[in-house]
Every structure is written in C-alpha cells, then in structure tokens.
Amino acid sequence: MIRANTRGRLTAADLQLVILLLSSGSAQRRAYLERRLTTEGPDPLLDAPELVERLLTVRSMLLPSEALFFYVLVRHALRNSGLDDRDLADYLAALLLEFGQRDRAWRIDWNDDQQHRYLVDILADLEATGGERRFKVMVHLGNYALWLTGLFPDYIAARRLRKAGPDVSYYDALGSRGFGMASDHALAAQYGLDLVLRTAADRFSSLRSALNGMSDRVFFPSSTH
Template sequence: MFRPQVRASFGRREAEALVALAGPGGEDRLRDEGLDALLDDPQVFRAFLRRPTLSLVPAPLAFYLFVRHAFLARQIRARELADYVAAVLLEFGSLGRARDPDAEALWQLGRTARGVYLVDVALALPEADGERAFWLSVHLGNLALWVAGLFPDYVTARVRRRGAPGLPYFDSLGAAGFRSAAAMAWAERHGLQGVLATAAERFPELRAALNDLSDEVFFPRPSDAVERLLRQVEDAFRRAN
C-alpha cells in the first residue's frame, strides 16, 4: 500500500549520511538541532549534489532531499508535501509503478500494459467505488505529477509534434484526482486527507517545482534548449495569470 512516510523511515544510516554531508560539526548539529535542520540546510544539499555518486546516499534520503529543496526554492515549506511527493517519486522510480501500477492503485482495471495513460485511470473511475475508487483517484494525481513533473520536455514535445495535451491538462487531471481522493472517507482512514487536499490546491506549484528539479538536476542538457526555454516562459506566464 502506498504510504508517504519517507521522512519517518529515516534511521541510523540516513542520519550518518547527513552528518557526513554536513561536514565538521555535523554530529553536534544533529544532536542539538535535530534531523530537520540538516535535511533543510542548503549547504547539505549542495554537498549531496557534489558527491561523485549519489548511490552512496540511501534512495529514500536522496529523493526526499531532491523534492524538499525543489519545494523550498519555490517557497513550498510544508514538510508533509515533500514527504508525499518524495514517496511518489520513490515508488514510481524504483518499482515502475507509473507504467505498471499494481492492484493498490488500479485494482482490477486489468492492465499489465506497457503504457498506462491518465485517460485509462480517469475512464476507470466512474466504474469504481469504495476503496478502489480512492486508490484510483490517488493514482491519477500521482501519475500526473510524475509525468508532468519530471518529464515536461517530453510532454511539450508531444504537444508541438502530435497535438497531445499539454501541462495544463496534467495539472487539471492531477488536481482533480487528489481532490476527489481527499473528499473520500478512505483518505481520513489512511491519514491522507490533509496532504491530498493541499496537493490538489497547489498542484501546479508542485509540478513546477518538479520541473525545476528535472531541468536543473536530472536532465540539465536538453535536446532542444530553445523549446525548453519557451516551455518555461509559457508555463510561468500561464501560472501567473
């Protein structure tokens, strides 16, 4: 079952990695200021990015640092949002759930398909009820955030070459999925009502922060720099108006 508890899972290994990244005095800071002081420290994040291989940092910690600092750069300070989105990226990135979600997300939709599209999930929702409808709605939001957040160049290229839906489409469907899930009783039962409601309200901001992460860290060398710049300018203008 999908659980946005990345930060709560941190133990000795993650603490030792943070202390090493913090450098001299890191152990004292951890003891005196707590884990969040190191997690939120820009210098710790810069040290993390400078490491010759990110594989030396536990994957949950790496994803949390990526998301937390992308969000902080856009003044998104709620830790529960960073925790939730880090869990989404960790889940989809490590288990391939974006392409082949399991029964917890799609239940009996019956797709082991190579591509699961937002429309597949949206079309399954009217036939769903109870907890199945809840997890389908959650998956709709998660999938929209994963695709539009980390692969905006891919989305934009499909718009220009094939007339496919653009980022506003992903924003709309993703927010609708989270909003629908937050309104269900299952959201409260799973302790997700608050974070899902906030994710729905702030979906374009969350997606834009992940775009920053994608552009600056994951894929810093675009195949078409002009197209990326146009996408960034168009998206900033659209969200400001």
C-alpha cells in the first residue's frame, strides 16, 4: 500500500546534500542552514525555490536519493500550481517512486497476481472484489489514472488519435472517482490517507496539470503537447 511517507525516507546524507546545494560554497550560509535545520526541521529547506534547479544540475560526488529527488520535484510542482500540501506531495512522490519499479503500475499491490493496463479492467475488478482488496482497487484506480495522465499525456493523446481512445477528461473523471470512493472507505483513515485521498479526488485535474509540467521539464523536455 502506497503511503504518504517519502519525507520519512530522507536520510541525514540527503539533508546534508540539500544544505550543500543551498549554501553555494558559503561557510556562513551553510552554518545558517544547519541552524535552521536544527530549529525548524527540513521542510523550510526542502521548500527553497532554488532547490529544484540545483538538484537538476548537481555536479558533485553526492547524488540525491530517489526519495529526495522525487519529493522535491513533486512538492515544487504542486506549490507552483497553488497546491501547498506537504502530505499530498509526500503521497504523490511515493506513488511515482513505486510505480516506476518493474510492473508495479499495473498491479493493485506488489503481491497481487492480476495486472491491469486499462482503467476499464480496474473498474471490472472493483465490481468483482470486496473487503480490503476493494479499497486497494479504489486507490489504484486513482493512482493509475493520475500516473498515466500526469506523466504520459502524449501517450493518451496518441492513443486517442490512433485508436479513438478516451481523452483526458475520461481519466480525470475516473481517477477522481477512485480517490473519492477510497477516501470515504473506513480503511482510508486507518492508513492515514483519508485527507490525502479526498484532496486528490477534489483536485485531480490540478494535480494532473502539475505533474504534466514536471514531466515536460524533467522527464520529457522535448515534449510539445
């Protein structure tokens, strides 16, 4: 089950890299950032506007961990779209990290035997299952729709042209529906995801647009959609 826990995976080495990048070689600024980390925690440093660009252009032996890289990218993409919600950024960064591994994006959970490449298959699974797995299918409906439309909008557009596939509004509607149903499920609160899932449902199209911008800038910079 994907949780909003990416910041919790950050290590002392990650935070030292953040300080190194933000201090730009100034011992005085480094000392200031160290004090701020001690007194305020990592969030103000992770929110520094210049951090994204410095992570993208880092030229040192210290490379950012995947958790640091994705959290900062997602957090700043959301903030630039008016979504100032650290827990939501935590969750979406964890989603991108997990869905980027092997065939995880096509599975309800790592240990699930079924693979779904289309939303209609996830909907069919939703109707056929119950219990905790039904909750996970609801979440996966939202996760998969957001992952596809957020990172791969050109795939959606090309499929629509070649095979008369559905447009983005179809994915927005079903993704929002999945997150909304999941947020109302009793297990959402047990997993500490009720508020995150509700926000994702209510702001699905805004999240998708924010991830589109991030994808264009970082993963597919030559995209012209």
